[in-house]
Amino acid sequence: MPKWAARLGSGRPPPAPRVTARQPEVTAHRGYDGRAMEPFVQGWGLTILLCAFIMLVFLAGWWHVHRELAWVRALTDYLGEGLVDEAAADARPPSSLEVHAIRDESHAILEASDPAWAQKQVRSWQMRALRLEPALAFWTDLLRQLGLLGTVLGLGLSLAYTGSDLTKLLGPLALKVWTTVAGLAFSILLSASFSMRLTAWVDACEKNLEAWDARRRARRGQA
Helix, strand or coil: HHHHHHHHHCCCCCCCCCCCCCCCCCCCCCCCHHHHHHHHHCCCCHHHHHHHHHHHHHHHHHHHHHHHHHHHHHHHHHHHHHCHHHHHHHHCCCCCCCHHHHHHHHHHHHHCCHHHHHHHHHHHHHHHHHCCCHHHHHHHHHHHHHHHHHHHHHHHHHHCCCCHHHHHHHHHHHHHHHHHHHHHHHHHHHHHHHHHHHHHHHHHHHHHHHHHHHHHHHHHHHH
């Protein structure tokens, strides 16, 4: 006779089914391994990234200085033509949007009924032209500082290393020196591209603007 039938006949309750606790599956959590980034930080990866960033800053600086220099040249040419023959300067179709905007601003200044507002607009022209040389100096200095920052970062990585491997000790510093080379090279290129032309055009713009403003005030005094 089966055991459960015998127990049922004796009046004793059958034993409760045995429940075995199921152990939860433990999955190993792999945390962030900083050693995976070590070849990138101490190798060429970070150096190339920093040099690429310096190149982007150079392109931004070149575009900004080029745009402002184009405006100064347009203002200088327009005011110079106006001093020689104002009617011919106004009759000539504008060669660019900058010349068109300068022409509209000059007409607004000449026809303004408020002398203070007109003088303020002339002053804004002067300030924009005079800001060009400091802008070039800012971008060239920024490129040098960014290059030096990369080398300082490499020095910090070298000092943070506590092992005995000379390759890991001197490698980051040797590679990050190239950021200083890139910063100096791009700063020299930017300065050589604009420094001589910029100074000449700013001086010519200042002289033409002073002569144009003097004639404008003389006409206003006669009126």
